[in-house]
Amino acid sequence: MTASSTPAPSASGPSGPSGPPGLGRHRHKVVSSVTEALADLRDGMTIMVGGFGLTGNAEALIRGVVERGVRDLTLVSNNAGNLGKGLAQWLHAGIIRKVVCSYIGNNDDLHTRMASGEVKVEITPQGTLAERMRAAGAGIPAFFTPTGVGTVIAEGKEVREFDGRTYLMERALSADVALIRARKADQFGNLRFWRTARNFSPVMATEARLTIVGADELVDNGAIDPDDVHLPGIYVHRIVHVAEHENPFEYRTTRKRG
Amino acid sequence: MTASSTPAPSASGPSGPSGPPGLGRHRHKVVSSVTEALADLRDGMTIMVGGFGLTGNAEALIRGVVERGVRDLTLVSNNAGNLGKGLAQWLHAGIIRKVVCSYIGNNDDLHTRMASGEVKVEITPQGTLAERMRAAGAGIPAFFTPTGVGTVIAEGKEVREFDGRTYLMERALSADVALIRARKADQFGNLRFWRTARNFSPVMATEARLTIVGADELVDNGAIDPDDVHLPGIYVHRIVHVAEHENPFEYRTTRKRG
Amino acid sequence: MPYSKEQMAQRAAAEIPEGAIVNLGIGLPTLVADYLPAGHAWLHSENGLLGMGPFPYEGDEDPQLINAGKQTVTVLPGGSTFDSSQSFAMIRGGHVDLAFLGAMQVSAHGDLANWAVPGGKVMGVGGAMDLASGCRRVVAMMQHSTKDGEHKLVARCDYPLTAARVVARVITELGVFDPTPEGAFRVVELAPGVTREQVAAVTGAPLL
């Protein structure tokens, strides 16, 4: 008895340097450079980037995208940089066509480009943004939420009552690529995050067709106890070790020792 | 300036020995006995019980419910005991009116009572069961899923197409009480689970109006690192330390040392 | 004499029962934390933190441990960290007991407008709509009028809404007021020396 052939690769899933497209993507995930990690990026892609403000940003990957030279990107991120840092670099480089985010605040780089029409902005409530990602990752095309009912967020959306309360229908949101940062990664891509640097990164990883991780520390399989994995490696496709970080403060607030 | 009064308690949330109903439920959660932990149970309640087969059962709480003497319960659990153990005790005691589960298998205690009409059984696909709980805990009244399309599970349910694929609408599922087991709990109710004993317990905790935990080990706040919490204490209302467990094997399979 | 900002924060703190889970919005609500006795309540920050502590001592700041206002904070014993979808599941699932939110306008029916000024710069909505729609009790904290003397407690909001019929209580420098289903503000208490008539003159809806 011989096996005729391995199954044909499925249509989904990007190809990459570390494996064939399709069903067998979970081997040789660790690459040796940011350039290699970002090799599959293309113009016009939708890219999600983890982080809350400047906390938890995959700084080296964000810089690497500018160096990669792709453009016309749709960026999905809770913010889009601030204080000229983080994703503001993409705004400066002029490679973003559209931003989907929850909060702009005093991000003047974005305000300027919105006003000029260079960048379109779509505002989504923060919880709805996270839930739309979670839905996409879990195979749910649409769900109902009370957030946004009776507001501009509801415009053009289906409204429906359940048990006497009114809800909006929101659609799943997925991306071509997710760029995230982890405190620790093993070779399979099991991840741990640090404190509030976790934020959107795990949920973005669940729905992107290609999840690329910049890991502060890279360890062997087995070094993370199975019960201590924050995000299982099933959601991770490329890993690059990043030793240096700026870790900027956005608002450094302290109290005096007393 | 003086405060006029604390706000009126909201309508939701059960009362209990350890705090007033309503908004201030997150104090004094640790009780000294199973009896005290189960004091708020009433006839006719819907009770969810964690565990997959006999693994991860809150054994002392399951026994305690029989001793408590409540009846006409609706039980929501992936299984409903097996081999005469676990939730089979509730079947033996005749206190269940209805079971919502995904799998019966060779649970003869349940087969007998289904056949006699003593217990109604509602079968839900296992993933749909988990997702309905997760939805209830996250404030989502309904969502769409492909699981069950074209099968008996779809009967009476809304069917809808998104992007060319057909989906069912499933509704959130919540309970009056969740009974779960954790490997470790702190005083606030932050929980850690052990291996595959985790299964349905965390997600059940998110949607029950009263979540009661039997913890193998009870530690001080701060003993679990914030990044190592599996289920935050916001979802936990009563904790009882349970030192002894049967931990039965359902199918003990091994290989020879070689 | 109207309440100072600090007195408003202190008054707001008195709304918090022991053992509550509380989310404090950016701005004025942030001050409420200063008036909470240690261990009284649990602070939730929507960027993924429950059991938030005070600002760190100088030198202990961690740029990866922040609150929703992106300020460096600490985590208390019993605290936990989690991702954004879990954090908003807590909010949207009704597990956060109380939210204190800044407001631009509150209607006498409890509608909240706190994220955009008509014709103004788009700042984004952040977690405001989720908090307003999801938390079990929403308390608005605001100045009673704009700097130009326009009403902020109104019969109907003309600023873009954050959520409809969600505000249970409003704390201003003039006192404490509850929106009602009848579309009037019930006077719960007045700041010392402030009269009903003074309040009525600067409120765009009937008082009860």
Add this chain to the structure above:
Amino acid sequence: MPYSKEQMAQRAAAEIPEGAIVNLGIGLPTLVADYLPAGHAWLHSENGLLGMGPFPYEGDEDPQLINAGKQTVTVLPGGSTFDSSQSFAMIRGGHVDLAFLGAMQVSAHGDLANWAVPGGKVMGVGGAMDLASGCRRVVAMMQHSTKDGEHKLVARCDYPLTAARVVARVITELGVFDPTPEGAFRVVELAPGVTREQVAAVTGAPLL
């Protein structure tokens, strides 16, 4: 000569590319694990385990570390544990590459019936519908006919369906067959010495 169960499992293992995430159903599919080289693929168990290892050595059994068949198992380096909602999000979100499932009937269009016999005891559906609808590729493993000689590869299932048009490939003791949109089974290969005619005689739908 038809394949033995072990040969069917071995043939099934050859379907698994290196680096795949695989879920093995209860029964015959469980045997597939015996033919996977170490480190070749990652086994997912829907009760909350990825990176499942072989049965434990005698004396090492942990009653809290089981597979979906409730057998004691082990976890490999690089494995992880998680709750049921996360586990089924993996399945339903299309993150599990391959599912090998037992089957009672498979139609030539790829419909799967594997959870209930008409008029039989209700066993429940477990995770079968989620696996069948959610995994990226579904391979059915089954005997070609019932003990009474009834067809199990059929034009249309008359047993209650698990999911419609999901089976990509069927492995039986007689060979390997792919359902097609045209409603015929494409013969991918035959067990040694088995003829097309023999298969046609015990298959309830056309062969391609």
